[in-house]
Amino acid sequence: MSELTKPVAPRTTVLGRWRRTLGNLMGTRHGAIGAIILLMLAAVAISAPVVAPYTPLQQTSVSLAPPSSEFLFGTDNIGRDVFSLILYGAQSSLLVGLGAALAALLVGGTIGILAGYFRGPVEAVLMRVIELFQTLPVIMLVLCAVALFGSSFSLLIAAVALAIWPMEARLVYGQYIKLREREFIAAARVADLSTTHIIFREILPNAAQPVIVQVALDASIAILIEAGLGFLGLSDPSMVSWGQLLFVAQDYMDTAWWMSVFPGAAICLAVIGLNLFADGLNEVVDPRSTRGMGGLQ
Amino acid sequence: MSDLAVSDGAPDAPLLEVKDLKVHLRVADRLVRAVDGVDFKVDTAECVGVVGESGSGKSTLIRAISRLMPNLQVDELSGELRFEGRDILRMADRELRTLRRSRGFAMIFQDPLGYLNPTQRVGRQIAEALSPDGRGRSEHRRVLDLLDEVGFADPGAIARRYPHELSGGMRQRVMIAIALASDPKLLFADEPTTALDATVQLQVLETLYRLHKERNMAVAIITHDLGVVAELCDRVYVMQAGKFVENATAVDLFERPQHPYSARLVELSAHRLDFRGMQQ
Amino acid sequence: MLRFILQRALYALPLIFVIIVVMFTLLHLIPGDPVQSLVGDYPVPPAYRAVIEEKYRLNDPFVVQVGNYVVAVLHGDFGFSYQNQRPVLDLILERAPRTILLASVGFAFAIPLGMAIGVVAGTTRNPGTDKFWTTSALIAYAIPTFWLGQLLVMLFALRFGWFPTQGIGPLISRAHGFDWLLEKARYLALPVLAFAIHEGMRFARIMRASVIDTLSQGYIVTARAKGLSRGQIIRNHILRNSSLPLVTIAGYSFGSALGGAVLLETVFTWPGLGLLMVDSIRLRDNLTVIGVVIFSALAVIVMNLIVDILYALLDPRIRTAG
Numbered sequence: 094m095s096e097l098t099k100p101v102a103p104r105t106t107v108l109g110r111w112r113r114t115l116g117n118l119m120g121t122r123h124g125a126i127g128a129i130i131l132l133m134l135a136a137v138a139i140s141a142p143v144v145a146p147y148t149p150l151q152q153t154s155v156s157l158a159p160p161s162s163e164f165l166f167g168t169d170n171i172g173r174d175v176f177s178l179i180l181y182g183a184q185s186s187l188l189v190g191l192g193a194a195l196a197a198l199l200v201g202g203t204i205g206i207l208a209g210y211f212r213g214p215v216e217a218v219l220m221r222v223i224e225l226f227q228t229l230p231v232i233m234l235v236l237c238a239v240a241l242f243g244s245s246f247s248l249l250i251a252a253v254a255l256a257i258w259p260m261e262a263r264l265v266y267g268q269y270i271k272l273r274e275r276e277f278i279a280a281a282r283v284a285d286l287s288t289t290h291i292i293f294r295e296i297l298p299n300a301a302q303p304v305i306v307q308v309a310l311d312a313s314i315a316i317l318i319e320a321g322l323g324f325l326g327l328s329d330p331s332m333v334s335w336g337q338l339l340f341v342a343q344d345y346m347d348t349a350w351w352m353s354v355f356p357g358a359a360i361c362l363a364v365i366g367l368n369l370f371a372d373g374l375n376e377v378v379d380p381r382s383t384r385g386m387g388g389l390q
Numbered sequence: 391m392s393d394l395a396v397s398d399g400a401p402d403a404p405l406l407e408v409k410d411l412k413v414h415l416r417v418a419d420r421l422v423r424a425v426d427g428v429d430f431k432v433d434t435a436e437c438v439g440v441v442g443e444s445g446s447g448k449s450t451l452i453r454a455i456s457r458l459m460p461n462l463q464v465d466e467l468s469g470e471l472r473f474e475g476r477d478i479l480r481m482a483d484r485e486l487r488t489l490r491r492s493r494g495f496a497m498i499f500q501d502p503l504g505y506l507n508p509t510q511r512v513g514r515q516i517a518e519a520l521s522p523d524g525r526g527r528s529e530h531r532r533v534l535d536l537l538d539e540v541g542f543a544d545p546g547a548i549a550r551r552y553p554h555e556l557s558g559g560m561r562q563r564v565m566i567a568i569a570l571a572s573d574p575k576l577l578f579a580d581e582p583t584t585a586l587d588a589t590v591q592l593q594v595l596e597t598l599y600r601l602h603k604e605r606n607m608a609v610a611i612i613t614h615d616l617g618v619v620a621e622l623c624d625r626v627y628v629m630q631a632g633k634f635v636e637n638a639t640a641v642d643l644f645e646r647p648q649h650p651y652s653a654r655l656v657e658l659s660a661h662r663l664d665f666r667g668m669q670q
Numbered sequence: 671m672l673r674f675i676l677q678r679a680l681y682a683l684p685l686i687f688v689i690i691v692v693m694f695t696l697l698h699l700i701p702g703d704p705v706q707s708l709v710g711d712y713p714v715p716p717a718y719r720a721v722i723e724e725k726y727r728l729n730d731p732f733v734v735q736v737g738n739y740v741v742a743v744l745h746g747d748f749g750f751s752y753q754n755q756r757p758v759l760d761l762i763l764e765r766a767p768r769t770i771l772l773a774s775v776g777f778a779f780a781i782p783l784g785m786a787i788g789v790v791a792g793t794t795r796n797p798g799t800d801k802f803w804t805t806s807a808l809i810a811y812a813i814p815t816f817w818l819g820q821l822l823v824m825l826f827a828l829r830f831g832w833f834p835t836q837g838i839g840p841l842i843s844r845a846h847g848f849d850w851l852l853e854k855a856r857y858l859a860l861p862v863l864a865f866a867i868h869e870g871m872r873f874a875r876i877m878r879a880s881v882i883d884t885l886s887q888g889y890i891v892t893a894r895a896k897g898l899s900r901g902q903i904i905r906n907h908i909l910r911n912s913s914l915p916l917v918t919i920a921g922y923s924f925g926s927a928l929g930g931a932v933l934l935e936t937v938f939t940w941p942g943l944g945l946l947m948v949d950s951i952r953l954r955d956n957l958t959v960i961g962v963v964i965f966s967a968l969a970v971i972v973m974n975l976i977v978d979i980l981y982a983l984l985d986p987r988i989r990t991a992g
Contacts, residue, residue: 228685230926232933233947233966240951240959241700317814321933324816325948339817343937346820347828357817364812388800389793389885389900458891490897497895504888508987509910518906519896552986572897
C-alpha cells in the first residue's frame with residue numbers, strides 16, 4: 094500500500110520500472126515460456142518466405158500426401174505443403190491478433206478514459222454504449238460485420254476489434270475510477286495541471302501495466318476469433334490463415350487428419366503463448382494474484 | 391517432562407501451556423520472527439491478556455496457539471503447545487476438530503463482518519458450531535438460548551437475519567454466540583473490540599466478562615488496549631517484537647510495571663483509563 | 671424482490687430497441703441496391719421488388735423506414751427469407767429448439783465439471799494437483815472449439831465409429847421411448863463433449879480463482895475454528911460464495927450459446943441457429959442474418975436478467991440493497 098502514501102506519481106522511475114518488470118517477467122516460469130513461444134512465432138512469421146520450402150500458391154505433384162520427410166506436415170487436397178502454409182499462416186494470425194488488440198486498445202482505451210475521467214452524462218452514455226456492445230455475442234458481432242461489409246484483411250481486423258474493444262474499455266475505465274481517487278491525482282489537480290497532462294502524464298503510466306496484460310489476452314481472443322472466421326470460410330481469401338486451413342480440412346477429416354491437426358495445434362500454441370505471457374505479466378504486476386494460501390487446510 | 395505425566399484433572403496443571411513457541415514467517419522472501427520463543431499459560435477459568443503494539447506478534451501468537459495459521463508462509467513453527475496436557479501442535483486434524491467442536495477452545499475475531507459468512511443466516515452459522523452433545527434439546531432451541539445468553543432481546547428475529555443486517559456490536563455478539571456453541575473451556579479473543587464504536591466496546595467487554603464468570607470459561611484476550619486488560623484480566627503478558635517482556639497480574643502491571651516498555655504502555659494508557667473511569 | 675425484477679426488466683427494454691434500430695441502420699449502410707441487400711443474392715423479379723419497396727417503405731425518409739421496421743419486428747415480423755422461401759421467424763422458431771437443446775445439455779455438463787475442477791484445484795493442498803488442473807484448463811481454453819470438434823470426430827466417429835460424424839439424426843425416427851432417447855444422445859454426444867470440455871475448463875479457471883479468493887476470507891477461518899471438516903467447509907461456505915462470479919459469466923455465455931453456437935454447429939452440421947446464421951451469411955440473406963442477431967441479443971438480455979435474479983437469490987446483500 095505504499096503507493097497510497099506517495100503524494101506524487103513516481104514518474105521518473107517509469108522506465109526503470111518497465112525494465113524491472115521485464116526482468117521479473119522472464120523470472121516467472123509462465124512469463125518466460127510465454128515470451129519464448131511468442132518470439133518463436135514472430136520469428137516464424139517474419140522468416141516464412143525464407144524458411145518455408147514452398148510458397149502458399151505452389152502446388153506439389155502429390156495431393157493429400159501424409160506427413161513424410163519431404164512434406165513435414167503432409168500436403169492438402171490441392172497439393173500444397175501444409176508445413177509451408179502454417180508458416181505463412183502465422184503472419185495473418187499474428188497480424189490480426191496484434192492489430193485487433195491494438196485497435197481495441199485504441200478505441201476501448203479512448204472510450205474508457207473519457208468515461209472514467211469525465212463524470213456525469215458522458216460517463217453514463219459511454220457506459221451504456223459499452224453495455225450495448227457487450228449484449229451481442231462476440232461471434233455474432235464479428236459475423237454481422239463481416240456479413241455486411243465483407244472480409245478483406247483490414248476489415249477483418251476492424252471486425253475483430255469491434256468485438257473486443259468493450260473489454261478493454263471496461264478495464265481502462267475501472268483503472269481510471271480507481272486512480273482518479275488516488276492522492277497523487279488529487280495533488281496534481283490542486284497544482285492546477287491541465288486535464289490532458291493529468292490523463293497522459295499522471296494516470297496513464299500507472300494504469301498501463303494491467304492494460305498490457307489485457308492486451309495480451311485480447312490478442313489471444315482475437316486470434317481465436319480470426320481462426321473461427323477462417324473456419325467458417327469468411328476470412329480474406331487472398332491470405333493464408335490457420336482457420337482457413339481448418340475450413341478446408343473439414344471436408345477431408347476422413348482421409349487427411351494432418352490437414353486438421355497441425356493448423357489447429359498452431360492456433361493452440363499461439364493462444365497458450367499469449368496467455369502464459371499475460372499470466373507472467375500479471376504475476377509481476379499484481380503479486381497478490383498468485384496463490385499464497387496453499388489451499389484449504 | 392514426560393508427556394503422560396500430566397493428567398487432565400491434576401489440580402496444578404494449567405488448561406493451556408505453551409513452552410518456547412517459535413513462529414517464523416516468510417513474508418516476501420524475508421524471514422520474520424513473529425513469535426520468538428514464548429512461554430505462556432492459561433489456568434482453568436482464568437482470564438489472561440496479551441498486550442502489545444500492532445506488529446508485536448500477538449495476533450500470530452494466538453493464531454498459532456489456536457492452530458489457525460495459514461500454512462504455506464510459515465517457515466518454522468516449533469515449541470510445545472498443550473491443552474489439558476494434550477499436544478495440540480502435533481495433534482491430528484481429526485482430533486483437533488473434535489476439540490474445537492466440543493469442550494475445547496474457540497475464537498472470536500477483530501472484524502466480525504469479515505468473519506461471518508455473508509450469504510448465510512446468523513442462526514444457521516451458530517447451529518453449525520453447536521457441539522454434538524445437545525442434552526436432548528433441539529438445535530433451534532440451543533441457538534436461541536445462545537443468542538439470549540449473549541444479550542439479544544429477540545433471539546428468534548436475530549437468528550433469521552444476515553450479518554450485513556446487523557450492527558457491529560451485534561455481529562460481535564453473534565461471533566461470541568458461535569464461539570460459545572461448542573461449550574469451550576477456553577475462548578481466544580483477538581482484538582474483540584478494536585473495530586467497534588467506543589460505546590459498544592464496553593457492552594461487548596461486559597458481555598465477555600459475564601460469560602467468563604458465569605460459564606467458568608477461561609479467556610485469552612489479545613489487545614493493544616490496556617483498558618480492556620484492566621476491565622477483564624487476572625494476569626497480563628506484555629509482548630514486544632515477538633517476545634514477552636513481562637508477565638504479571640493486572641494489578642501489579644498497573645502499579646509496579648517491571649519492564650520499561652510495559653511502563654510506557656501503562657503510562658500512555660493512563661489518560662484514557664482516567665477518562666473511562668470518569669464515564670462509568 | 672418483484673420490484674427488483676421489474677426494475678431490471680425495464681432497464682433491458684431500451685437495449686432491445688436500440689439493437690433493432692442499429693441492425694436496420696447497418697443494413698442500410700451496405701453499399702448497393704437496398705432491395706438487393708434485403709433479399710440477398712437472389713434474383714428479384716419486378717413484382718417482388720415492388721412488394722419489398724412497399725413493405726419496407728424504401729422510398730420514404732430513413733426515420734420512417736426504421737420506425738416501420740421496429741414496429742414490424744415487435745409484431746414478430748422479421749421479414750421473409752427469399753433464399754428459404756419462408757418467413758424469417760419461422761426459420762428461427764424451427765432452429766431455436768435444436769440450439770437450445772445443444773446449449774442446455776452442454777451447460778448441464780460444463781457447469782458441474784467447471785465447478786468441480788475449480789473447487790478441487792482451488793482447495794487442494796497439493797501444488798501438483800493444482801498445477802495439473804490449471805495447465806489442463808489453459809490448454810483446453812486455447813483449443814478452439816471447432817478444432818476440438820474436428821479432433822473428436824476424427825477420433826471417435828471416423829476412427830472408432832462410436833458416434834455419428836454430424837447432424838441431429840433422422841427427422842422422423844422409427845425408434846421410440848428409450849431407444850429414441852439413445853439415438854438422440856448418440857448425435858448429441860460429440861458436440862456436447864466438445865462444448866463441455868471447452869466451456870467447462872473456462873468455468874474451472876474462473877471458479878478456481880474465485881475459490882482462492884473465498885479461501886482468504888475471514889469466515890473460512892471461523893469455519894475452521896468451529897471444527898468443521900474440509901467437506902463441510904467446502905459445501906457450506908465455499909461453494910455458494912465462490913459461485914457468484916461464475917453465475918455472471920456462465921449466464922452470459924449460456925445466453926450467447928442460445929443465440930447460436932455458430933462454430934460448434936458448423937463442425938457438427940447441427941442445424942441450429944448458428945448454422946442458419948452462417949448459411950445466411952454465405953447466401954447474403956441479410957434479413958435472416960439480422961433476425962438471428964436480434965434473437966441472440968434477446969437471448970443474452972433474458973439470460974442477463976435471469977443472472978441478476980439468481981445473483982440476488984445467492985447473495986442476500988444484493989437483495990436488501992434493492
